[in-house]
Amino acid sequence: MSAPADIVARLRLIRSDKIGPVTYAQLVARFGSAQAALDAIPDLARRGGGRPGKLATAAEVESEITEVTRLGARYLFRDDDAYPALLAEIDSAPPVLIVSGDTALLARPTVAMVGARNASAAACRFARQLARDLGQTGTAIVSGLARGIDTAAHDGAFDTGTVAVIAGGIDIFYPPENEERQRAIGTKGLLIAEQPPGVEPRARHFPYRNRIIAGLAAGTVVIEAAPKSGSLITARHAADYGREVMAIPGSPLDPRAQGCNQLIREGATLVQTAEDVLEAIRPLHLGPARPSRQRQAVAEEPAEAGDSERRAIRDLISPTPVPVDELVRQSGLPAAAVQLVLLELELAGHLARHAGGRVALA
Template identity: 65%
Template structure:
């Protein structure tokens, strides 16, 4: 068993947590995330800073390459934004590349950053502004004491927290034997849904995702694919904006479609596949509203989805 620290050391750490604006969550107590508590090797103590209400909502992890392509970062940002509109909290690892894009996309709806070091350590350094904002509007989580600088061995430990918090994991651009694939493996071992975004076989950064799909991971092209994959965990389908039984965030209701919006989108659809971006442009509606109408049509069996982000009426 690990040695029990002296009382003076524990009190110094507690004072540092308070000074950093954080608090402790202990396993077995009400505020500790239930999904994480049920995993093997869950941290006995978490140090958190930010909005604890996010821990009561459904979460999905997004991970990927630190040296991600511009197209993948754009996709991750857009996907995280759309998942936030669907009421899901996006969890990621505060790294460069895909992690940063996912946090940025979900910043308004709620995002959780799992740090490999202390909650007062900004790693990488360019994350400082992002992490400070997340501590105000989202949540930063760590199992390490304040002042702790992350080392290589700490990142796989951080990955198990991402997997443990989440209903499922979406991987976007990941090379073989990457940290993102470690997260996916941990998620699978925990019984979570593993999803991956396909990429070009010519890009080494896509080999990990393509391999996951070959081995049975769910192929993801948009937020509707993620929601569909998580449906068994999220509850029964209902109707309208409240499509699933998880709590929706206090979102911008201006993007909520009314019947005229639904009619406008459906008029733009036909038997020939059309890009979703073009439907958004021609309809003049918010992208989130268009995605909601498309999801309703999909669930009603009236929509076909095609490669390249195109859709058609069935």
Template identity: 60%
Template sequence: MTPAERLARLRLIRTPHVGPVSWHQLMQRFGSGEAALQALPDLALRGGSGKPRIASVEVATREIDRVAALGARHIFSDEEEYSPLLREVEGAPPAVIIRGDMAMLQRPCIAIVGARNASAIACRFARQMAVDLTARGITVVSGLARGVDTAAHVGALGGSTAAVIASGIDVAFPPENAALQEKIASDQLMIAEQPPGTEPLARHFPARNRIIAGLAQGTLVIEAAPKSGSLITARRAGDFGREVMAVPGSPLDPRAQGCNQLIREGAILIQSVDDVLEALGPIDARMAREPRRAFIETLAIVDTGDGDRDAVAGLLGPTPVAVDEIVRQSGRPAAAVQLVLLELELTGRVTRHAGARVSLM
């Protein structure tokens, strides 16, 4: 990939209203970041807006220089080093910023997540589980949060661990994990989607959680409240077709309610590392499988007219609706619906939600 193409792709990522799904659609339709940037004004105009605010060359160049100065680098989704498991999920990050050794992701990966205010016994279990998994050649993936995440990373330091953070690669969060974050970045693998200098805002954590779930063959939850981020990670794992596992806890402990609920919903009950290995089966075979073909494959050969736009726009509202449902009710080809949604997203009129759902802004 040429430096000019890398710069164009990064500008596309940082352009307002270009999310992961629309970025992949633009790349698939136009074949390169440079061509997609040239097409943006026309697409935005067709979606009912004026000239889009495309990220400047200066903004993208500063980010590339800053990332390099930090000893990190961008990896785009079609590059060989990018995780094949992450590449196949809905809304995969167009690029990630990494410090460390991407070879960590060539091993089988298990995500361990859980409560920030975890009990001492939960932290002990997470730490020992990480020790046992890494001893079997497995990389432990987590989010470097307080509690269970921290315990899992600490337990995996003697083997291999990957931390996915919601901030920029140069921002330590939580602050007390600054030394651990630096150790993981130096000796293991640190992954960020946000540009350097980004503080960890609330909206960044669900995006971070989808990466954790996407990197791993299975997600293990150890203590989680009913509406916690750990359950978001587990449910995204289920959406991606990965195994969801949970450690049961006392019904008297609110921190165990989320795990117990997951088990009631069909998650695999875990009491030891052997349970994890049994649940996942021959995970080496999963690592070697072919990635799924992108659902946006036909966008390169489709175009839209006013009839398509009116039919799709008339079915949208403030409540998220599945794209498949819009296809069914509109009677339009799936590729035409996707292209209309892309045009509307570029104008800021449509937002995307987990589970391939969309709504009006």
């Protein structure tokens, strides 16, 4: 049996080239539906001075839906009631998640725990105990199912509730030694993937995964991390989202502690116990009210832009990322008109979006 036409159209738009979460939301808000957005993309890209990327076909999406169902997983769209409310608050929230397991965990207060893959034995033991202690208070623990601290955090919270966000498809086991653990979490806990089934995790996928981990949680705890590690990327995402950033201090003689000590110097909360963590996240502990569908869609009044407005906005953009608000201020144009031109440029392949609502020439 075929999937509903709206679901197919939404997945086609999500899986098409050059369509990220922000672009998806703006297209649906402007054109009213995913199908109407798909129909409009060729003209938008032409106005942006390029060609559209490859659009996903209905057959490709139907095949994906069949595989997700076969795997015992399901889709959570951003406007579904079960979609995590904290994650829905961020601009770059995935339009759809593929999940397997107990989605009731998404309604609990949630803490992210991340850290070094080559973590010390003492740090792994500490992470397991901290996750266990937090879990016993009804807090769900989210992490990325990597070696080291992530694995220890999942193990500590396995009996009380853990959420694993993976970088590849929901049927891909990475690292391989965590296959049994991933299968168990997908049954008793909750397994989340942004990528479709069959997608092997690549380096570019891990920062995407990290933003989901930070977005799901009221706060992120970092336990051992090198100064330029993925764990610090997750912590910085959390700070950007207005969430609590916490770190476990370590010896200055251990390189694995340098990232945590650096975070504390920059203002992260020093924590040592579950009570410290709960005190730090208390202002967000119950989570936010669910954003309205209108807010999620980033809806604005439709606006058009003429050639002179397009030239003015293009002249302001360079290879250096700049906030969209700054483009609005310097151009003196309505925000909706600026957003439309940026959308055209992005679909034409001339614009790249960066963290913090910044854009630059691609």
